[in-house]
Each structure stands twice: as structure tokens, then as C-alpha cells.
């Protein structure tokens with residue numbers, strides 16, 4: 504049975520500008536976005552005048568100090584909330600709510616504890632109308648993609664944190680999303696597991712071409728994974744609403760050497776921007 508995780512033959516898809524691999528990712532366009540939350544005394548203006556363009560198949564990380572609006576932006580892209588002003592489009596189509604074209608992965612894996620890995624991953628495709636057999640085949644292939652084919656019959660409680668996050672990624676990929684939205688997905692994992700999941704995510708991105716938006720507090724992680732790192736500022740206590748202050752293409756070959764001088768230069772420049780001494 505063909506489940507569609509293998510890259511499509513050249514000619515049926517557009518080469519990814521980021522990886523050269525065939526892509527099925529969507530382009531993201533964010534224009535003039537404002538997000539205002541009602542507050543007790545006054546509204547909280549979390550985002551204002553936010554513009555961001557992400558090309559088809561790109562891997563873009565978003566970094567910035569706590570409270571600058573990273574998660575708010577991701578939730579708007581996911582369609583969990585609606586911007587109070589501005590436009591968010593995927594391939595030119597306005598986002599009006601959540602949809603299977605967007606896979607979302609959070610830090611807390613959010614798996615159903617009473618379902619096996621396979622059942623967790625097959626859940627979305629089943630809900631989207633696939634037969635049990637087809638959904639199971641899709642789920643098995645997604646689990647193989649994250650290196651978990653041997654854990655298909657285990658329950659989340661029988662898996663390590665890293666394995667649970669792999670299941671969560673497989674679950675997000677099982678719907679063949681055109682956009683993968685990840686909010687601090689590796690934040691709760693130990694350094695070694697985090698590093699191996701970064702490597703796996705790079706391979707997954709290369710083989711699927713899914714446009715990926717990745718939020719992280721780790722500048723090293725952002726530089727390691729991304730085609731571009733978007734730096735946001737503002738929010739909590741700064742007197743400014745969240746906005747983009749820099750958009751930095753990472754021009755380093757993959758696999759990346761985190762000890763290389765050029766890598767460290769990117770890290771330093773981005774850290775300086777986050778801490779306000781980058782200009």
C-alpha cells in the first residue's frame with residue numbers, strides 16, 4: 504500500500520528551496536498581524552504589525568525572550584486562535600481554523616495514554632476518513648520515519664520521553680500536513696535525546712519537504728536545524744508588543760557541526776539580538 508511518505512518523483516513536486524528535496528510544504532504568509540487579549544484592566548497586545556513570509560519547504564525557527572509572542576504566533580498559524588487584525592495565509596488561502604494540513608507538536612506530548620503508539624498515530628487519519636487498514640499502514644510508516652516501528656504496540660507509559668515525543672511527531676506527520684508547527688518540542692528532553700531528535704528531524708524534513716515552524720529557547724538548536732532563524736522581541740515587561748527584529752538565513756551545510764567557528768558566530772549574533780545588544 505502506498506502511504507505517501509516517500510518523496511514524490513521529480514516533476515510532480517517543486518524542489519525545496521531549502522533542501523533541494525521534493526516538497527509538499529505550503530508557503531506561509533503573515534501580514535500585519537495583531538493579537539490582542541482582553542485583560543483585567545486593559546487589553547494585552549501580544550503581537551502587532553507582524554509580517555513574516557516562509558517559503559514552501561523551509562525550516563524556520565522562532566526565538567526570542569519569554570513573553571514576546573512566539574507561542575501566540577504558532578497558535579494563530581495552527582488556527583487555534585484568530586488574529587484580531589491582519590492576514591494569515593497558507594498557499595494564499597486564509598487560515599480560518601485548525602485543519603489536517605497543519606500538524607502541531609507541543610512540549611508535552613499530548614498522547615492518549617490508553618492507546619498504543621500505533622493507535623495514537625492512526626487516530627488522526629481515521630478521523631479524517633481513512634479505513635482502519637489504511638490508517639494503520641500510514642501510522643506504521645510514520646512510526647518508521649521516526650525510528651519507532653518496533654514500539655508500535657507499546658503504550659505511552661511504557662515509553663521514554665524521547666520516544667513519546669517521536670510518537671507525537673509521527674502523529675503530526677500521519678496526516679501528511681503541508682506545515683509542521685512545533686512549540687518547544689524538545690524542551691523537556693535530556694541533552695543526548697534532544698540532539699538525536701534534532702538529527703532525526705533534519706532527516707524527516709529533508710525526506711518530506713514539510714514547511715516547518717519551530718519554536719525554541721535554544722539558539723544552538725535553532726542554528727542547527729534551520730534555514731532561517733527569526734528573532735522576536737517585546738512582550739512581558741518590555742513595554743512593547745511582540746514583533747520581529749531579525750530574520751537570519753543560516754548559510755551552513757548539513758549535517759551541521761555545532762563546534763565550527765561559523766556555527767558559533769551565528770549563535771553569538773542571535774544571542775546578542777535576543778539579549779538586546781545585537782545592534
Ligand SMILES: Nc1ncnc2c1ncn2[C@@H]1O[C@H](COP(=O)(O)OP(=O)(O)OP(=O)(O)O)[C@@H](O)[C@H]1O
Pocket residue numbers: 540541547548549567568569570571572573574575576738739745
Ligand atoms: N490567552 C491569553 N490571555 C491573555 N494574555 C495572553 C494569552 N496568551 C498569551 N498572552 C500574553 O501574550 C504575550 C505573549 O505570550 P506567548 O505565550 O505567545 O509568549 P512566548 O514568547 O511564547 O513566551 P514563552 O517563551 O515564555 O513561552 C504574553 O504577554 C502573554 O502573557
